Amino acid sequence: MTALDDAIDQLRRHRGISRVGDPEIVGGGDGGWLVEIDIPVELPSRARAAGVSATGVKSVETCTLAFNRWPLRAPKPYLRSDFPRDLPHINPHREGSPVPPCVFEGSLDELLHRLGLDAVIDQIIDWLGKAAGGTLIDLSQGWEPTRRDSCPSTVEFSAERLIAATPADGAVLTTAASYVTVGDGMYCRVQPELTPQAHVPFTQELRGKPERQFGAGLFPAFIARAAAIDDQFPVIGKYQPDTVVDLTSLLDLAGALGIDRTALDTALSDYYRASVFGLVQNYKSWQKGLLALVVLVVKRPARLVGSEGRDVEVLPYVIRYDIDPTSAFKFTSSVHAAFHSHAVSPELLARTSGLPQAVTQAKAVLIGCGSLGSKIGMHLARAGIGQQTFVDNEVMSPHNFARHALLEDERTLVPYKAEQMRVALERLSHLDAKAYDLDAVDLFRNDQKFAEVVPADAALIIETTASLQVLIAASVSAVLTASQVRLARAALFGQGRCAVLILEAEGRKARVDDITAFLFELCRWLPALRAGMAGTSSDPRKVFVGDNCRSLTTPMADSLISRSASMVAMQTQQWISDGKPSSGQLCVGVSDPSNIGSSWKVFEAGETTVLDIPDDGGWQIRVLAHVAHAIDEDARRWGRLETGGALVGRVSYEARTITIAGMVAAPPDSVRSEAAFILGTQGLAQTLTEAHAASVGHLMFVGTWHSHPMGGNHSGIDKNTLRKIATDGRGLPAVSLVWTPQGLICAVDRW
Structure with a gap:
């Protein structure tokens, strides 16, 4: 059994499908098939008797699934050619051809491989139900921009700048853009300044290897919108089917959007004549055709989905003129919708x-x-x-x-x-x-x-x-x-x-x-x-x-x-x-x-306690918040008994700053009394050495602290102890920090 047979069996088991037709092969050896499925649609109650909704959706709709490169790619859905086209979420297509609905916000291929074929069909059924009820979009959530899901060309520009630069009187703005051809389309960039130019000469240079040549050069961008009336631009609140395929259908769409069709037609005609009969390049060298860009600017009744606060839509189209080599007066034109890419900007x-x-x-x-x-x-x-x-x-x-x-x-x-x-x-x-x-x-x-x-x-x-x-x-x-x-x-x-x-x-x-x-x-x-x-x-x-x-x-x-x-x-x-x-x-x-x-x-x-000490030429002692907190807790825990310990920190001679970053607990042979605190020595040197090593060599012994529960400054004993520590420190400054109920006081000495 082939992969297509598996798919047809799965379609026949789907409860939302009433009929599955036999596959019809298309595309010769390209491996493509068309499979028709009938989908019963839940119509609004008032439309069930007539069998068709107010939006033109029938009680049973036939959807054609185009399988190409199955099962790597999801089937593409197409509805009847006379399906209503003035609905949102419809992809660009040629007028009179089957209508391609946009049934999923994202890639159908990814949906297929994530959740399977049933999920793709569920999306189609859901889309038809919303189309019948007129709920494909809620204007309170924004206006759905015209679909640009499968465009061969990409146009880069800042929508906000382009909208602001477009003349309010309905005149066509002509500005320059650069381009490179990519397959059947192109990638082009409108100049960010959007400077108006009376005439932009078309140029095309062939680049790349012979088997993969592409065209590159400059061409004009024609930007048009409906004229403002009393400083207000007309609002177009009806979805227009994107069936643009040539110059005529492009101009028809422009007219339907309130844009001066004649002015746009004149600008394009003048461009064609100036390019073909001008002296910039010989038109016979344009193997990729004569190209132009048109951007239609339209005000919508609500902000655009995906665009913060902007209610103006931009619709870019790429025109290609294929000139008859026997006569420059004869040509055929093709037009296709292009994908708009925002120019890089801080906002983007x-x-x-x-x-x-x-x-x-x-x-x-x-x-x-x-x-x-x-x-x-x-x-x-x-x-x-x-x-x-x-x-x-x-x-x-x-x-x-x-x-x-x-x-x-x-x-x-x-x-x-x-x-x-x-x-x-x-x-x-x-x-x-x-x-x-x-x-x-x-x-x-x-x-x-x-x-x-x-x-x-x-x-x-x-x-x-x-x-x-x-x-x-x-x-x-x-x-x-x-x-x-x-x-x-x-x-x-x-x-x-x-x-x-x-x-x-x-x-x-x-x-x-x-x-x-x-x-x-x-x-x-x-x-x-x-x-x-x-x-x-x-x-x-x-x-x-x-x-x-x-x-x-x-x-x-x-x-x-x-x-x-x-x-x-x-x-x-x-x-x-x-x-x-x-x-x-x-x-x-x-x-x-x-x-x-x-x-x-x-x-x-936390907040550092800062003590400015005039001793030894002036030092600033900076006691980190967690140290000050730990000293306060320990002093209060011992109450009327004086307590204390050793301090580790960092000395900066350049800044004349001593930062007290940590403590070492008092050794077990320390003596606490109401009159004095005597710091013991048992294991103290080893503990300080370990603290130095554990701090990756950054912190060192910088002095001691003890409490004065009854308050008071450094005693004579305290000063003598500090002098002894400073003497042992071989020139390093030593700190004596005293906790009192009123706050910390400090002294510094160095021998």
């Missing part, structure tokens, strides 16, 4: 990405346009977030192309990475992108440069340099502190196994250096994070890419960086689109070395 990118249009107005500053930064920038740009400012003073080097988002392009003469990113975004239609050849450290230190580069209403600054110098400059930046724009920092660790994204809290209540210290504190308690941060070795491996020791990089596959960049971009995109939390955020993506998957976790960083 956002819509395609499922983001609100508001993101196209969001501004972002990307500092660092290397492998990670370039990929983040391009991800955001392709999501419609194109008002980006790029900052990078490095030039592209050949080895950069192993992992950079951009490819080498001879058209980009400027070598700086920032400028190349700006050019790339411009090609994605983001015309407001900017580039600065500027050192990030200078940016954070210079008020004037910061004001020039960073828009006051920017949604985010994203720093991706992986430079510790930049991290420090950003941490202590006074201009950044005064700004309302928040800073995020993205970096990769452990040869790319760990992706980290940090977002500062509002008002810098948790700074980027605070949250970086928090990251390494978490490594002490999360083994998977620690392993990811450490990678395969304690030091990044180096690879030389030039003839000098300055040319080195960390070996890392492009796909690995892309994985991390996509997670970072998704998170920043969410912050830009949906809003940023007020608290600081630490986002970490850790890959499992045994597979290619990666997790993504978000930790909240």
Whole structure:
């Protein structure tokens, strides 16, 4: 039994079919068959006696199924040639030919292979029932655009720009378009400026191999709509059958849509004569025919389905003139409907990405346009977030192309990475992108440069340099502190196994250096994070890419960086689109070395307690929120007894900042009393060494803390203890932190 026999048996078992005809072979050896099926249609009660609905659908409709390349392709349904054609969801066809309904929003082939032949038939039955009841479309849901499901040509332009450029007085707008022929159709692009031109000369150049030649060149686009009356365009609320096949039927449709048929006919006739009898090219060389594009613009009674807020439809058609080689005055014309493709624009990118249009107005500053930064920038740009400012003073080097988002392009003469990113975004239609050849450290230190580069209403600054110098400059930046724009920092660790994204809290209540210290504190308690941060070795491996020791990089596959960049971009995109939390955020993506998957976790960083200490020349002590909370809990738990422990953190001499990121519990030989707390020594050195190692070498012992339940400043004993710790620290500053019911107080000493 053949595959077609199986299909016919299945049709005969379908309860919604009353008759299945014998297959009729068509197309010679092409393997095609036509099979008629009768489908009883549920008519509205008031139409059952007459046997036909008000919309012209009969109680039993015969549908012809065209099987071609079965079972790989689904059968195409066709209804009788006199079936009502002024209904929505009907595909373009020749007048007098069988009517092809559009019964499924998507590919029938995919429906067939997903749910089977019965599902295809169910769609046809459902379509006929809705056609009989006049419910194929509900205007409250929008106007169904004219079907363009199987068009040989594609036309690219911005519908919004084209509509705005079309004359309101009914005149035909002539503008230029470029094209390449593709099989029986073409792909063409209307110039985005839509500049009116009195005459656009037709050109055609044959390209490609002899066996697969295609035509390419320029031709005109004729754009027409009905004239406005009292500043209002006429509304066409009736579905017109798309039966355009030649010039006559095209002009007939234009007239039915209220468009000046004579004006359009005159424009096309003038174009034909100017092209054939002009001196630009010999028409006998046009092997692909003389071509033109016509776009009819129509106002509908409701917004178009799939087009946000737009109630104007655009209908593109491609005209081909085949000129008689014996006489330029003789020709035949064929016209077919073309598929409209929106020109790339920020709005299209956002819509395609499922983001609100508001993101196209969001501004972002990307500092660092290397492998990670370039990929983040391009991800955001392709999501419609194109008002980006790029900052990078490095030039592209050949080895950069192993992992950079951009490819080498001879058209980009400027070598700086920032400028190349700006050019790339411009090609994605983001015309407001900017580039600065500027050192990030200078940016954070210079008020004037910061004001020039960073828009006051920017949604985010994203720093991706992986430079510790930049991290420090950003941490202590006074201009950044005064700004309302928040800073995020993205970096990769452990040869790319760990992706980290940090977002500062509002008002810098948790700074980027605070949250970086928090990251390494978490490594002490999360083994998977620690392993990811450490990678395969304690030091990044180096690879030389030039003839000098300055040319080195960390070996890392492009796909690995892309994985991390996509997670970072998704998170920043969410912050830009949906809003940023007020608290600081630490986002970490850790890959499992045994597979290619990666997790993504978000930790909240609370407000940092800041203590400015004049001791030892002046230090700023920054106590992370979780440390301050743990100290408070422990002090209150012991009540009137003084308690305490050791502190681990990070010392920055450049910023004269000591960040307290974690604690080590008091050893068991510690002594707690109402008069004093004596920190024990049993196992303390070993515990501090383990804390240092578990934090991937980032955190170290920075001092101690203890409580004063009755309040009061550092006692003489406290100061002597601090001096002893500072002496043992061999020049490192030491912290003595005291908890009181009124808050934390601190002292710093160094020997």
